Amino acid sequence: MTSSKVSREEKGPIALELAKKQKSISVAEFFEKNRHMLGFDSLPRCLITCIKEAVDNSLDACEESSILPDIYIRIRKVDDKMLNIVVEDNGPGIHKDVLPRVFGKLLYGSRFHAIRQSRGQQGIGISAAVLYGQLTSGKPARITSKIDSKLPAYMYDLKIDTETNEPRILSERIDEFFTSKGTRIEIEMEAAYVRGRQSVLEYLKNTSIVNPHARFTFIDPYNERFTFERASDILPKKPVEIKPHPRGIELGTLVKMLQVTDIKKLSSFLNSEFTKVGGYTAENICREANIDPNMVPHDLSMDIEGVKRLLGAFQKIKVMSPPRDCLSPITEDLLKKGVIQNCNIDFIATASRPVNASRGNPFMVEAVIAFGGDIEREGKADIIRFANRVPLMYQQGACAITHAIERINWKHYNMEQPKNAKLPSGPIMVLVHIASTNVPFTSESKDAVADIPEIMDDVELAVRQCARELSRFLSEQKKALEARKKIRIFESYTKEVANALSVLTGKDEAHIEARFLDILNKKYSKFIEEIPAEDNAGGE
Numbered sequence: 001m002t003s004s005k006v007s008r009e010e011k012g013p014i015a016l017e018l019a020k021k022q023k024s025i026s027v028a029e030f031f032e033k034n035r036h037m038l039g040f041d042s043l044p045r046c047l048i049t050c051i052k053e054a055v056d057n058s059l060d061a062c063e064e065s066s067i068l069p070d071i072y073i074r075i076r077k078v079d080d081k082m083l084n085i086v087v088e089d090n091g092p093g094i095h096k097d098v099l100p101r102v103f104g105k106l107l108y109g110s111r112f113h114a115i116r117q118s119r120g121q122q123g124i125g126i127s128a129a130v131l132y133g134q135l136t137s138g139k140p141a142r143i144t145s146k147i148d149s150k151l152p153a154y155m156y157d158l159k160i161d162t163e164t165n166e167p168r169i170l171s172e173r174i175d176e177f178f179t180s181k182g183t184r185i186e187i188e189m190e191a192a193y194v195r196g197r198q199s200v201l202e203y204l205k206n207t208s209i210v211n212p213h214a215r216f217t218f219i220d221p222y223n224e225r226f227t228f229e230r231a232s233d234i235l236p237k238k239p240v241e242i243k244p245h246p247r248g249i250e251l252g253t254l255v256k257m258l259q260v261t262d263i264k265k266l267s268s269f270l271n272s273e274f275t276k277v278g279g280y281t282a283e284n285i286c287r288e289a290n291i292d293p294n295m296v297p298h299d300l301s302m303d304i305e306g307v308k309r310l311l312g313a314f315q316k317i318k319v320m321s322p323p324r325d326c327l328s329p330i331t332e333d334l335l336k337k338g339v340i341q342n343c344n345i346d347f348i349a350t351a352s353r354p355v356n357a358s359r360g361n362p363f364m365v366e367a368v369i370a371f372g373g374d375i376e377r378e379g380k381a382d383i384i385r386f387a388n389r390v391p392l393m394y395q396q397g398a399c400a401i402t403h404a405i406e407r408i409n410w411k412h413y414n415m416e417q418p419k420n421a422k423l424p425s426g427p428i429m430v431l432v433h434i435a436s437t438n439v440p441f442t443s444e445s446k447d448a449v450a451d452i453p454e455i456m457d458d459v460e461l462a463v464r465q466c467a468r469e470l471s472r473f474l475s476e477q478k479k480a481l482e483a484r485k486k487i488r489i490f491e492s493y494t495k496e497v498a499n500a501l502s503v504l505t506g507k508d509e510a511h512i513e514a515r516f517l518d519i520l521n522k523k524y525s526k527f528i529e530e531i532p533a534e535d536n537a538g539g540e
């Protein structure tokens with residue numbers, strides 16, 4: 001009998017067999033399998049992620065074209081599991097030559113290479129929503145866009161070919177009913193509409209706070225209409241594109257920059273490829289690094305020790321802070337307006353930090369503390385996080401903003417903080433906005449900011465600055481309450497004491513009582529004017 005089994009030796013090395021299984025993976029295939037990385041995990045979250053990606057794009061596109069955003073969002077129930085989502089904007093529209101790739105190809109976008117603040121960074125967001133839609137509903141996404149009033153609107157039904165990561169257009173036609181400039185996207189997907197903290201409504205409310213120049217109209221699955229009006233008619237200043245800042249730039253990035261540049265002299269390279277590095281500073285950096293300023297940058301890229309010395313000199317030689325015009329902070333004034341328009345509160349303090357840089361990317365932190373009013377009294381502080389004017393709705397516990405707030409001992413600021421609790425408790429809301437040319441998110445789903453020390457320090461400093469004002473307000477409030485108690489006691493005994501003194505001295509009782517009230521008014525005049533009748537009242 002002969003065995004058909006082939007021996008291990010006959011087969012050859014195992015690595016040869018394993019090698020046959022190796023093949024490249026398309027990025028679309030990868031994210032189809034790992035959609036949770038892009039924020040598509042639980043059904044309520046899938047809905048928010050899709051709307052967030054579309055609204056982010058609409059806001060970015062409108063601002064880039066100096067248009068006050070008017071964004072319409074509609075969710076319709078298809079059946080128990082399936083929702084139909086529409087997001088429409090009044091932006092510049094998308095040219096028909098690039099439109100299929102914008103929505104039908106992952107890692108395709110206009111913002112990845114630009115050093116300036118924008119909501120979109122990666123070129124993944126909206127195509128990921130299209131991918132998730134086709135995966136769960138089997139249906140294509142429908143996109144309509146019009147770029148000029150004289151040109152027709154084009155409507156595409158498209159899917160992503162996950163093997164090639166290229167768009168597959170199922171139909172293309174002119175939409176005669178789409179009459180104004182802008183873009184409309186319609187996706188059907190498995191998702192769930194919920195109310196409460198992590199809901200579309202909450203997301204839109206928070207988006208409206210940090211985008212006071214935008215108007216949002218929302219129709220929920222029960223056909224109820226919500227409008228978030230603009231609090232300002234002024235568009236934020238358009239962020240200017242800049243070169244990287246030397247502070248915090250990483251070794252690999254610097255090596256790549258040295259490799260690809262056409263500039264033949266190191267000092268000129270430093271001067272023209274980095275922001276805030278003038279000719280004099282460039283010479284100083286070379287001297288500090290002990291490198292010839294006339295050296296060819298490409299040659300230096302092959303000397304890792306030399307590049308490390310250059311990096312060291314970046315930290316030692318004083319370089320002016322990054323420019324602010326590549327960022328679009330909300331500003332303290334508008335933050336205040338946004339919060340007051342959306343929440344009923346007793347106290348508000350705001351702070352903003354100077355522009356700083358991390359990994360060559362400028363960033364800036366703004367903070368708000370609001371207290372009292374309708375803010376939930378029970379439980380721990382409400383933390384509201386934003387990055388580049390986008391609310392971060394998930395992974396609060398994994399975010400640098402939360403970690404920085406947790407470093408603060410809130411008892412120092414007259415707040416209650418139960419033993420072992422990381423956050424203060426009571427009716428307090430801490431809002432933090434990070435504006436950056438490249439927010440260092442912990443993952444592609446852009447839910448949490450990574451623990452970068454420079455960012456955490458600035459968040460802590462901004463929040464502490466607000467907390468100091470809150471502390472003053474709380475101690476004034478405490479003083480006022482104590483004074484009121486004393487006034488009440490005083491008032492309740494005045495009549496009796498005046499009567500007793502009148503009997504003892506024979507003087508007029510009414511006169512004695514009036515004198516007592518006079519003294520009371522003088523001593524506590526501040527509190528008598530300030531304190532309304534109810535106990536927990538306070539001024540804004």
Ligand SMILES: Nc1ncnc2c1ncn2[C@@H]1O[C@H](COP(=O)(O)OP(=O)(O)OP(=O)(O)O)[C@@H](O)[C@H]1O
Nearest residue numbers: 057061102109110120121122123124125126127183
């Ligand atoms: N409504 C729109 N109007 C105009 N241009 C748009 C619109 N939506 C998307 N775009 C264009 O499509 C590109 C890709 O969008 P996508 O959401 O995939 O990535 P992104 O916004 O650049 O980055 P991220 O992955 O971080 O969201 C954008 O960079 C933008 O140029």
